Amino acid sequence: MSTQGTRTENSLNVIKRNGDVVCFDANKIRVAMSKAFIAVEGDQAAASTRIHELIAEFTQQIQSTFERRLPRGGLIHIEEVQDQVELTLMRAGEQKVARTYVLYREEHARLRAAREQGISKPHPSINVTYADQERRPLDLGRIETLVKEACTGLAEVESTKIIEYALRNLYDGVPVEEVSTALMMAARTLVEKEPNYTYVTARLLLDNLRREALSFLGLAQEATQGQMQDLYPQALAAYLDKGITLDQLDSKLGECFDIPRLGQALRADRDNQFTYLGLQTLYDRYFLHHKNTRYELPQLMFMRVAMGLALNEQAPTERAIEFYNLLSSFDYMASTPTLFNAGTKRSQLSSCYLTSVPDDLEGIYGAIRDNALLSKWAGGLGNDWTPVRALGSHIKGTNGKSQGVVPFLKVVNDTAVAVNQGGKRKGAVCAYLETWHLDIEEFLELRKNTGDDRRRTHDMNTANWVPDLFMQRVAEDKHWTLFSPSDCPDLHDLYGDAFRIRYEEYERQADQGQLSHFKRVKAQDLWRKMLSMLFETGHPWITFKDPCNLRSPQQHQGVVHSSNLCTEITLNTNAEEIAVCNLGSINLAQHINAQGQLDADKLKHNVRTAVRMLDNVIDINYYAVPQARLSNLKHRPVGLGIMGFQDALFKQNLAYASREAVDFADISMELLSFYAIEASSDLAAERGTYASFQGSLWDQGILPLDSIRLLQRARGHEYLQMDTQSRLDWSSLRAKVQQQGMRNSNVMAIAPTATISNICGVSQSIEPTYQNLYVKSNLSGEFTIVNPYLVHELKALGLWDEVMVNDLKYYDGSLQSIERIPAHLKQKYATAFEVEPRWLVEAASRRQKWIDQAQSLNLYIKGVSGKKLDVTYRMAWQLGLKTTYYLRALGATSVEKSTVNQGNLNAVAATSAPTSSSFALGEAAPVPQACSLDNPDCEACQ
Template sequence: MLSKWAGGLGNDWTPVRALNSYIKGTNGKSQGVVPFLKVANDTAVAVNQGGKRKGAVCAYLETWHLDIEEFLELRKNTGDDRRRTHDMNTANWVPDLFMQRVFEDAEWTLFTPSETPDLHDLTGAEFAERYAHYEAIAKETDMLHKKVRAKDLWRKMLSMLFETGHPWITFKDVCNLRSPQQHVGVVHSSNLCTEITLNTSKDEIAVCNLGSINLVQHVQGGVLDREKLARTVKTAVRMLDNVIDINYYAVPQAKNSNLKHRPVGMGIMGFQDALYEMKLAYGSDEAVDFADESMEVISYYAIQTSSDLAIERGTYETFKGSLWDQGILPIDSLDIVAKSRPERMFEVDRTQRLDWDTLRAKVQKDGMRNSNVMAIAPTATISNICGVSQSIEPTFQNLYVKSNLSGEFTVINPYLVRALKDRGLWDSVMVNDLKHFEGSVQKISRIPEELKAIFATAFEVEPRWIVDAASRRQKWIDQAQSLNLYISGANGKKLDLTYKMAWLRGLKTTYYLRALGATSAEKSTINTGALNAVKPATVAAPVTAAVAPEVKAEAPAEEDFAQAAPVPMACSIDNPDCEACQ
């Protein structure tokens, strides 16, 4: 029903007993979790999202589950197809203890939940203590278990992530230890896009109402307009709270959960555009500081507005006993994680700029209208509608072809065009160079280094900058971020360092791993190329691009374009309001 009404699903499968677990009623052995995941996969295919999109499900499994190794291979294109889920997303729900064992190069024990049922609901130090207890029992009895080297399992997790794009890596303990609602239950999984971290149970299906602020609209004169951003946040949180009451709920468990806890998810989009306006490179300390500053303002006023709404409309039902009630705000919950981990395994910047003491006292006094107020969604659709970069992503390409029902359209980064025009660099040679290098400016010698840094694309930004910026945001957010990681020249060492860094920096979840392909397309609209039968002499290179077979073209020399006619000026491609092409 959730899928029918256009819902994407995140499911927790850890309680399902593992392969070869004893079945008491029949004296038989279980087939494990995989056959059930196959059924869920096929159901998602059969029941799509209201006839608009394919059904979308993400299955989560904890790293100590005995079926974890087979779970990692669910998206492989080889092997028994009856034990593969080609259409379903998967995610690892990783406890801190496993990451510690990886760093220490220690052993890791896999159990079946039918013999270790309480591990599922334990987090932090309590989980570690109970896990060690079961390891001791396994040594002395015939308890079903398997010992592996933690590093070997970690390596397989990263290998499958690189090979199939799944399972995503998400972190169980930081999601729970920083959850404002840990007094009413355990966060057993995230959602389809890994930004929602809410409690689920037999009677409650977590739902979050998402909204995203167009951040670039709050940058004036190259600086963040805090007052405007505060006004927008106050309006948006009120709107999201209203949605809870007027929304349609496909199943009663979803309505029960949403009305009881009233979570909302205030996020952002257009982060990269804001950096362009401020003339900052994504891969810079200044951009990381901006990520910190902008999210702090959003966090402060989102919490303040929810507290104001509590005065007007009443606190949410389960406020008593929450972290809010104890005067622990998201920035304060970092201390809980720090205490649960060994020293030097939690590296998070604690810089604060606003008056959090006053807000902390207000929340304790007046309460909160919403159990959760922040989450950063992918915004793949609404960012296109608004004409800005997705969510918190760096620019994927400065030049690409977009296909939709109306046809194919060449899209070029308008900020780049404007910057090149300002420096007198926008001409037919530049157009050909940009097409040849697929929008990358790094190999075009006449572009200044300053612009090369600002207009570096996602794969040209070191992943550590993406993780650092996300870490600075995460400290202010009570839920999580839908965070894609881009890694060029991906190898085991790079993946290992990047995902370990994500854990050390306190990230709650990660989303897709994007790796760069080894080939690129032939450019048929430039004046040279292996597949061009005729070399045009004076015909201008049209702005639209066609895609030819994947053959690497030789780099164009400037003299090849010396006699080329100027680019036609029928349409101003750096003006988003131009209607010539509609």
């Protein structure tokens, strides 16, 4: 036992709570009672002679009591002394003072207990209930540490304001997870005033994530972000053990890698890069869980994906670290299926599957079965339905008449709804039909809300697969003939001049009475209906058959019969092969340096690593159907794309609607194309060329830029206006490709990146800014989105205040009607509907010349008329685009205003439904029931 002070065996001594023994000191009793009297009587008690005398008398009584009890001295516990003080005050009739003293004792007892539990600064009245139902004082010290840590390195954020707001919503007995929720909600409310609060909110969300995961892994009840650099290596080992034990992770992850080395490579500070939307999305839909408990943390997820993609590498640990650094830095992000499944027991990593449906019952239902199996493991689907005979066609086996394509599409629609990818996201499919198919007019109406519901598909997507000949007939105001593929099956596999020659032959046969099952329409009437339905329902999308085929590197191996769910994939399909594509996207915003220049060296390094990762997917991938495996291993296509294009423009101080932005689209895509092709060729030198390389355009020294002349030759100069200038040394790359070959039949495709761009906190794909302030809704909830570049510029000008926030809300995130905004900022921060669609199309055309596949291009049109739609889509065709995606149409004057108070800033609600099924090419259009950009039911936006 330790001792303090001077004491003797014949003196009174006091045992303290920590075991120390000190001399009895009556003066400490006098001080404690003085504090109790002052608490009751006020400050005047300190100067009151009467109270001083009372305290002296009470102190002497207490000391005398112990001296009588222990005349020769001895030990007294501190609790006995305090008990005697209470008793003396009560006997003297000083009940209020005694009560104050009791409360003082209880408070100090609570503080001591809190300190023993590691609570540095307990709240005086709020206790927290933990998972084991134990109640402990709310640790204000930890909250201050958490919030200050969350605000570290962020400008214009205040930790005290967050704590103040949060404490107002806490109560005694609050569950521990609600403490973090209160802090997050407090930070969330401030996002619209300062965008950096989204990072604060995300970092506060991490506190819940760490508690959930670390507890499940048996490492800690909770931890701050500052402790994670030491905890992450332990967490990786425990996480791998747990995941393998639960039969969720591939056991090879525990066998093929140097786990301690990987643990040391984890960067805890990269947890701080997330926006709230990004991190909440990961938590809700990506992190591994067991019985609804997430045991995966952000850096663990990125390392899992990296390890899963490095399994077959000769130096797997080194490659896993390389892949991890690329992913966790947000320089590149793998597609959603890869993030879901890499490193797991069922590694279905591919994004897209394309199929052709044969014209027989067994084949049709086989294709629907394949859809279900592929969708189950998170693949998006594109189905080519052109071979299926039209309504009224003769069926030889039954001597009856066909019901056409539409009834089967109803089954496809319901299958997509039923197979929802394990609850992670909705099943999604797009049906394609060529414009000459006799069922095309009914196909156009599949998404209408009126008519026979048995012939409607409200949940699936549809797309027109349009031959160049049709577009030429529209331009020349000629007739167009619709056929059943049972009468002209070879049209399905023809394009360019061969299609034109054969199509015109069938028209002659129809004129001569050799074909009876056909229909002749004016090409412009059908085109008008296509645009009208696209405007009214958002479908079918318009995609172009001939440029997809004439510029395909793989035209020696077959025909591109459709694109995919999001219109960026253009791969061959047939009865034996289901085309597969593996996607990932370079974050262009991360490649703009501090001087506002595109960092070509960084881009080259990251593209090489990204192409290697994508190529690895092909060998590691789980294939739900054998036709997909056959196709993917034979051709090895990948689709490297970009995201954050709008952010990259902001960082360069460029407006989307500008010649400089179009040039940047050209320059950036040329660099990415050059490096991606070079990377695939170098991989071929290391690993071998893909099996069907011989005879391809690559083999002939025809690169994507060169293939433009093939399209021009077939279409004619009057119908193709593509820029063909280049800046890099393509001659040397052609020679390298012909010498070394290519590892991948296709290398590039720009996907929508809706979810992975949310994860990285940048603008989606090649999209312009939707609104500068709005509420985004998706499967993870509602999130305030504010343009941080705009806010920081307005703050620098002294224009960012409460009035500006309300003005932005009132004007749906637009600057154009706010008088005090300078004109140059109105141009730079114009929203999607304020950018003329020609700028979107021109930028897309510049990218398309470098891409061997296609791009998901949404078109935004405000004040729609039939003429504007006609001009926009003809421009897309004439500028050489292969595909287009959603039409986002906004009526000129009849859009319902969302209220500032409700916060429905992203609502585009129509005041009236379209009044007719078509409109003239020169007249104003009715207000559309367009697909909302942030509709949580639209899987293409997830």
